[in-house]
Amino acid sequence: MDIATLFGIIIGFSLVIGAIVLGGTTAIFINIPGMMIVVGGSFAATCVNFPMGEIVQSIKAAIKIFSSRKTTTNEVVTTMVRIAEISRREGLLALENIKTQNPFLKKACLLIADNADSNVIRDALRIEIASMKKRHAICQDVFKKLATYSPSFGMIGTLIGLVQMLSRLSDPSAIGPAMAVALLTTFYGTIMSTLIFQPLAGKLKSRSLHESLHLEIIFEGAKCILENNNPRTVYDKLSSFVPPQERRYDR
Template identity: 65%
Template sequence: MDFATFFGIIVGFSLIIGAIFIGGAVDTFVNVPGVMIVLGGTMAATSINFPVTDINKAFRAAFYIFAGKSVTANDVVNTMVRIAEISRRDGLLALENIKTENSTLKKACQLIADNTDPETISQTLRIEIVALRNRHAVIQDVFKKMGTYAPSFGMIGTLIGLVQMLTMLDDPASIGPAMAVAILTTFYGALLATLLFLPIAGKLKSRTQQENLHLEIIFQGAQSILENNNPRVVYEKLSSFVPPAERKNERR
């Protein structure tokens, strides 16, 4: 679980809700029509902009940033070193039996076991990296667009509220409360965009960069194993992807 994401969202909403409670007028910040306009409008516009499959993938990816197991670059480096050890001890064919949930790593092991030409491995894994970037770019774009739509629909809700308020100018006492309700939709839109949609898009971008780095390590590791399956050489080459302070060789 990514506790930083969970912590940030919980603390952010808690501080805002706490400030509202301190103000003592909690009920004035609750407006069901405003929520309907902002959330409903944002989802409707997103559905128009993207296929349903892309929206589903985006929300599954958002769930993954909370529930997914965190894998560091150092973990991937050590995994490739262990694969080098297996290939050196048992031969390249032994890599066919490697068990892993990472489909790219599994593909790399299969290609190595088949003694595939290094150029073919290079092209195959490069395609994987490009495909990952393209898939993740769409997912990030879903939340970026939602971060744009939410404040816009907040303004639409405010305009609707202002029109309704102007119809009540003959009752000065109702203008203040009506104005408060009109502004609430802008508040909802800004809150969702600033504390939810855009930060999730940013987190997904960070995850993309991290996974791209992992694929690059796998790519370079596969080439190193084919060229020279000495685990020490493989480690020394791949450890360059990890900051010196974070390097940890499990073989030591």
């Protein structure tokens, strides 16, 4: 689980809610029609902009941020070194039996076991990397669009509220409460954009860069194992991907 994401969202909403509670009445910040306009309108516009499959994929990717454990770069390097040790000890064909939930790593192991040409490995894995980046870019774009639409629909809700307020100018006592309700939709839209959608888009971008780096490590490791399956040599090459203070090699 990504603690930083959960922590940030909880702290952000806690600060906003705390400021509301300290300011007095909290009930005035609850407006169901305003929430319907902002939430419903934002997702409706997103459905117009993207196919439903891409929206569902983006939501799953966002959920995965909270549920999946983040693999470190050092762990990926260590995995490739272990694979090099197996290939040196048992031969390249032994890599066909490597058990892993990473389909990219599995493909790399099969290509190594087949003693494929380095150009074949390069082309196959490069296509995988490019495809992964495109999928991740779509997920990021969905949340970027939501971050754009939610304040806009908040403004639409405010305009609706202002029209309703102006229609009751004959009653001065109703102007203040009506104005407050009109501003709430802008508040909802800004909160959703600033605390949810934009941070999730940024987190997905960070995860994408992180995973791209890991795929590059697997790609370079696969080539190195084919050229020279000495585990120490593999580590020396792949350790360049790891910050110097985090490098470690357990023989």
